Amino acid sequence: MRTGAQILWEALHREGVEVVFGYPGGAIMPAYDALLESPIRHVLVRHEQGASHMADGYARVSGKVGVAIATSGPGATNLVTGIATAMLDSVPLVCITGQVSSKFIGSDAFQETDITGVTLPITKHNYLVTNVDDIAKTIREAFYVARSGRPGPVLVDITKDAQQASTVPVWSDEPVRMRGYRPEHRAGSEDLSRAAELIDRAKRPVILAGHGIVKAEASKLLRAFVDKTGIPVASTLLGLGGFPATDPLALGMMGMHGESWVNHAIQEADLLIALGMRFDDRVTGKLDTYAVNAKKIHCELDPAEINKNVRADVALVGDVRDTLESLLGLVARNDHGSWLARISDYKGDSAVRDIQTMPHDGRLFAAHVMHDLWRITEGKALVVTDVGQHQMWEAQYYKHDHPRKLVTSGGLGTMGFALPAAIGAKFASPKDEVWVIAGDGGFQMTACELATIAQEGIKLHIAIINNGYLGMVRQWQQFFYNGRYSATPLKSPDFVKLADAHGLDGLRVTKRDEVEWAVERARASEGTVLIDFRVEQEDSVYPMVPSGAALHDMIRRPNPIVETAGDE
Amino acid sequence: MTNTRLRTYIMHVEDLPGVLNRVTSLFRRRGYNIDSLTVGRTEVPAVSRMTIVMEADDDAARRIEANLYKLVNVLKVEDTTRRPCVTRELALIKVRADQARRAHVLQLAEVFRARVIDIAPEAMIFEITGTRDKIEGLAGVLAEYGIVEMVRTGAVAMLRSAGAEAEVQEQPRTSAA
Ligand SMILES: Cc1ncc(C[n+]2csc(CCOP(=O)(O)OP(=O)(O)O)c2C)c(N)n1
Numbered sequence: 001m002r003t004g005a006q007i008l009w010e011a012l013h014r015e016g017v018e019v020v021f022g023y024p025g026g027a028i029m030p031a032y033d034a035l036l037e038s039p040i041r042h043v044l045v046r047h048e049q050g051a052s053h054m055a056d057g058y059a060r061v062s063g064k065v066g067v068a069i070a071t072s073g074p075g076a077t078n079l080v081t082g083i084a085t086a087m088l089d090s091v092p093l094v095c096i097t098g099q100v101s102s103k104f105i106g107s108d109a110f111q112e113t114d115i116t117g118v119t120l121p122i123t124k125h126n127y128l129v130t131n132v133d134d135i136a137k138t139i140r141e142a143f144y145v146a147r148s149g150r151p152g153p154v155l156v157d158i159t160k161d162a163q164q165a166s167t168v169p170v171w172s173d174e175p176v177r178m179r180g181y182r183p184e185h186r187a188g189s190e191d192l193s194r195a196a197e198l199i200d201r202a203k204r205p206v207i208l209a210g211h212g213i214v215k216a217e218a219s220k221l222l223r224a225f226v227d228k229t230g231i232p233v234a235s236t237l238l239g240l241g242g243f244p245a246t247d248p249l250a251l252g253m254m255g256m257h258g259e260s261w262v263n264h265a266i267q268e269a270d271l272l273i274a275l276g277m278r279f280d281d282r283v284t285g286k287l288d289t290y291a292v293n294a295k296k297i298h299c300e301l302d303p304a305e306i307n308k309n310v311r312a313d314v315a316l317v318g319d320v321r322d323t324l325e326s327l328l329g330l331v332a333r334n335d336h337g338s339w340l341a342r343i344s345d346y347k348g349d350s351a352v353r354d355i356q357t358m359p360h361d362g363r364l365f366a367a368h369v370m371h372d373l374w375r376i377t378e379g380k381a382l383v384v385t386d387v388g389q390h391q392m393w394e395a396q397y398y399k400h401d402h403p404r405k406l407v408t409s410g411g412l413g414t415m416g417f418a419l420p421a422a423i424g425a426k427f428a429s430p431k432d433e434v435w436v437i438a439g440d441g442g443f444q445m446t447a448c449e450l451a452t453i454a455q456e457g458i459k460l461h462i463a464i465i466n467n468g469y470l471g472m473v474r475q476w477q478q479f480f481y482n483g484r485y486s487a488t489p490l491k492s493p494d495f496v497k498l499a500d501a502h503g504l505d506g507l508r509v510t511k512r513d514e515v516e517w518a519v520e521r522a523r524a525s526e527g528t529v530l531i532d533f534r535v536e537q538e539d540s541v542y543p544m545v546p547s548g549a550a551l552h553d554m555i556r557r558p559n560p561i562v563e564t565a566g567d568e
Numbered sequence: 569m570t571n572t573r574l575r576t577y578i579m580h581v582e583d584l585p586g587v588l589n590r591v592t593s594l595f596r597r598r599g600y601n602i603d604s605l606t607v608g609r610t611e612v613p614a615v616s617r618m619t620i621v622m623e624a625d626d627d628a629a630r631r632i633e634a635n636l637y638k639l640v641n642v643l644k645v646e647d648t649t650r651r652p653c654v655t656r657e658l659a660l661i662k663v664r665a666d667q668a669r670r671a672h673v674l675q676l677a678e679v680f681r682a683r684v685i686d687i688a689p690e691a692m693i694f695e696i697t698g699t700r701d702k703i704e705g706l707a708g709v710l711a712e713y714g715i716v717e718m719v720r721t722g723a724v725a726m727l728r729s730a731g732a733e734a735e736v737q738e739q740p741r742t743s744a745a
């Protein structure tokens with residue numbers, strides 16, 4: 001006989017779980033008691049939002065299922081932001097929550113929250129377990145659902161009495177079978193041939209590489225496909241690293257803050273090959289002006305994404321790796337020299353407009369930090385970004401050549417994500433040099449996790465891009481609200497002292513020529529180092545496609561040669 | 569693509585607590601408006617059957633189906649729109665009718681094959697089964713006498729051909745064309 005709590009840990013262990021991120025409380029205490037006998041490592045977070053983001057970062061980097069654990073009521077509701085974040089970016093999580101004993105359910109008992117009700121629309125699936133005999137089977141199903149098909153978060157709410165009760169557990173090694181759940185799809189051979197035909201005939205094709213490339217471990221196949229077809233690759237934010245950014249056929253990021261030539265190339269294309277991406281409004285701009293002359297081949301695992309935003313001429317529903325493998329055998333060897341030359345022309349004066357190449361006047365711009373960081377770490381760091389301007393600058397200037405080296409909240413855009421997600425990322429890949437890049441605003445949302453870093457004794461590198469504003473919102477106010485800065489100026493604590501208070505090292509950088517010194521010092525240090533980069537306060541991210549505008553309608557950084565600063 | 573019309577879905581789902589909630593939550597979240605929804609047991613233990621009527625164009629219809637299939641407890645979804653199918657709905661209509669008008673009202677009801685199931689001095693209740701059109705037709709003519717209250721079940725539907733109901737696990741249609 002084993003208790004439900006013991007069975008829970010055994011079930012997690014059988015799923016290969018090595019580390020969980022959590023926070024105890026009344027309704028989960030039986031599980032925490034049994035934890036003491038489990039080989040699984042538990043990381044005590046400072047806020048349950050941190051637990052779900054850590055599990056998320058862990059999952060994105062390892063490709064495995066991340067696990068978060070919390071008590072009922074407030075513990076469970078604190079997980080919600082992290083669950084919603086994982087849902088929109090298709091990250092496999094299993095969140096375990098304690099629940100009040102079954103006899104109290106529905107009575108508004110102390111710390112009772114209907115967390116399966118709350119998380120219904122933001123989980124792939126969820127369970128309420130009230131019977132000890134269901135724990136083993138449910139955990140197994142939860143892991144299967146979380147990682148199979150289009151991955152996503154699954155929540156398992158277990159009542160306290162189920163954790164306390166005892167039973168003889170039944171373990172199964174059979175593959176999980178669920179009557180209503182068939183996550184696998186495979187593209188049809190006719191559709192594949194039609195796609196290959198379109199690819200062979202195209203004169204101005206562009207590949208749109210999304211998160212699916214990373215998730216499906218399809219980078220090598222994409223490489224082979226590009227080598228054979230000579231088609232250039234544009235990436236979504238979450239697709240960065242799926243194809244080497246420094247490759248001549250890598251165009252860069254598309255969309256709202258994509259490079260101008262990438263967006264122009266998409267608008268001019270006669271064929272878009274979308275691989276594991278879902279045509280989010282941040283990458284298409286105004287839909288009825290989006291790539292109007294292009295046929296679209298949509299390779300996507302989730303049938304519900306087909307024709308949602310953009311009509312597909314050919315839909316290849318299935319794992320993008322299988323799809324690429326099939327296509328690779330069907331397409332002809334090709335090259336697109338004149339099309340590439342044309343895209344090169346779109347670059348026009350982009351270089352002149354780039355803050356990176358503008359004459360150095362001693363001021364420190366965020367772009368400098370990103371570029372220097374990329375140069376010094378030789379593009380090999382695992383970077384975890386928060387949400388805002390710094391996130392876009394990182395995407396533009398840190399060239400990721402490998403998958404799973406950029407972790408960022410794309411779909412939900414969750415501020416406060418970076419620091420906890422980086423902790424999870426570090427547990428997934430302890431050998432990696434992990435950099436947190438966060439804004440002064442977002443960092444403060446989950447800064448309490450500095451204490452977790454200190455307690456766990458892990459080494460991170462933390463770069464705060466401190467511009468004294470909620471910068472991205474300030475930028476919108478500058479562009480679209482007549483420069484009326486409402487609630488965006490931000491006074492922050494002394495981040496160096498804050499690091500110090502946690503027993504971590506803190507540095508401050510105010511000039512460009514100090515960047516290298518600080519970065520090297522952080523790298524050389526034994527423990528976590530936080531660097532407070534005091535950057536130019538009112539810089540904006542360019543190019544920018546205003547929300548609702550056509551993808552080619554970009555606000556560009558003023559050209560310092562032909563325009564006076566301040567012109568748009 | 570437009571082609572917006574009322575569509576009837578037949579769904580088989582696992583008979584578990586909260587499944588109805590999952591289905592309706594999906595419709596709400598995706599902004600689809602349910603016209604009617606009925607749930608009940610089936611010939612198979614632990615399987616419930618829903619009939620959902622809603623307005624959608626072809627594209628939305630295909631996506632609804634795909635989204636429903638993503639719910640883990642959903643076993644089978646059929647959009648009956650282009651298939652031979654019988655649909656029935658039941659309504660109870662309480663109409664104002666004193667002795668003087670009773671005969672007349674009864675005659676009207678007869679035309680629609682509605683049954684009287686209760687008679688009181690001032691009012692009577694009819695039961696009618698049929699398609700939406702038929703029920704609305706009766707309600708229309710009775711409105712002149714004054715409908716006191718009406719309750720409708722929403723549609724239940726069944727495909728005509730035998731064998732179409734075999735226990736198969738259909739995958740959503742995935743081709744874009
Ligand atoms: C939790 C949350 N609240 C609000 C927002 C809206 N938002 C997006 S970017 C941004 C500003 C971020 O400021 P900061 O962290 O300083 O980064 P910066 O843009 O200055 O680089 C805000 C408020 C959000 N994305 N997430």
Ligand SMILES: [Mg+2]
Binds near residue numbers: 439465470
């Ligand atoms: Mg800021």
